[in-house]
Amino acid sequence: MNIDEIAQEKGHGNFVLVLSAPEEGYVLDVLPDRERKTLEKWLAELPPEVKKAIKTVNLDMWEPYTLAVKAKLPQVRIVVDRFHVMKNLNHCLTMARREIQRMASDEVKEQLKGSRWALVKNEKDLNDKQRAKLEMVYQVSPELKVCHQLKEQFRAIFETITDREKARTALQHWIKRVQKQNVTAFQSFLVTLNNWFDLILNYFLERWTNAFAEGVNNKIKLIKRRAFGFTNFDHFRLRILVECAPNPT
Numbered sequence: 001m002n003i004d005e006i007a008q009e010k011g012h013g014n015f016v017l018v019l020s021a022p023e024e025g026y027v028l029d030v031l032p033d034r035e036r037k038t039l040e041k042w043l044a045e046l047p048p049e050v051k052k053a054i055k056t057v058n059l060d061m062w063e064p065y066t067l068a069v070k071a072k073l074p075q076v077r078i079v080v081d082r083f084h085v086m087k088n089l090n091h092c093l094t095m096a097r098r099e100i101q102r103m104a105s106d107e108v109k110e111q112l113k114g115s116r117w118a119l120v121k122n123e124k125d126l127n128d129k130q131r132a133k134l135e136m137v138y139q140v141s142p143e144l145k146v147c148h149q150l151k152e153q154f155r156a157i158f159e160t161i162t163d164r165e166k167a168r169t170a171l172q173h174w175i176k177r178v179q180k181q182n183v184t185a186f187q188s189f190l191v192t193l194n195n196w197f198d199l200i201l202n203y204f205l206e207r208w209t210n211a212f213a214e215g216v217n218n219k220i221k222l223i224k225r226r227a228f229g230f231t232n233f234d235h236f237r238l239r240i241l242v243e244c245a246p247n248p249t
Contacts, residue, residue: 002213003059003069005034006220008236016233018220018240022058022212027244030237036064043072058210060084061196080199081210082158089154089189090120093147096185100141111140119144123152147185150178158203167204171197216244 002022005015017031017039031038043051056077059065061084069078097119101112118126118133126134138145154174161167175193178186193200203209223239 001028001054001057002210003057003065004210004213004217006217008233016236018213018216020213020216024246026246027216027240030240032233034062034064036068039065039068040072043068056206056208058208061088061192077202077205078199079202079208080196082203083209083214085200086155088192089151092186092189093119093151096147097144100144108140111136119148122155146181146183150183150186161204162207164201164204168201219244
């Protein structure tokens, strides 16, 4: 089961919780908020056979989700979604770029302008223009060069390692490299990584991700655009359940 949130109205911070079954390919339900008590109530009301059938829950790093799942589904394996982890690291990289750009000379500011995607996009997926921009960033900012290389090394762990204990060792070595190079931009990420370490490592057991949930979120965004937004939760929930229902057999 995947657990993910999406804003009902952009810019209002009113998140709803989308619960989906990736193997079956549909949305199970939509809850009006992302509070622990709301999710616990929904989980508690599941039929016993459904609870027993849930083996893995994928979620992002929002503690109320974890606490609710542990309380009501103690038998399941909780996996922190790798893409949310990577998003967190890329956010730190982006904040570092903004700060360096803010403090830089006018010439360097101009050279760093438009470098966001060259830094946060997977290096192997860069086009020629983005590769040229990345090379320029490397030349004018040794600090951003280090941050980007560390980001790519972190990503490579998730791309290449399939064993949980090998991943543990690799991540511990990566943490030591960040500390040794005193990359202050990544200090907050190290705290997050440490707090969620074991649940992040669970990804390497079966390589489950929230990719299906992200696809559902994209579909929900399309639903919102077509309807010019929703102010009524019940209408919003019903539209999602109808359009993200199981495919007829």
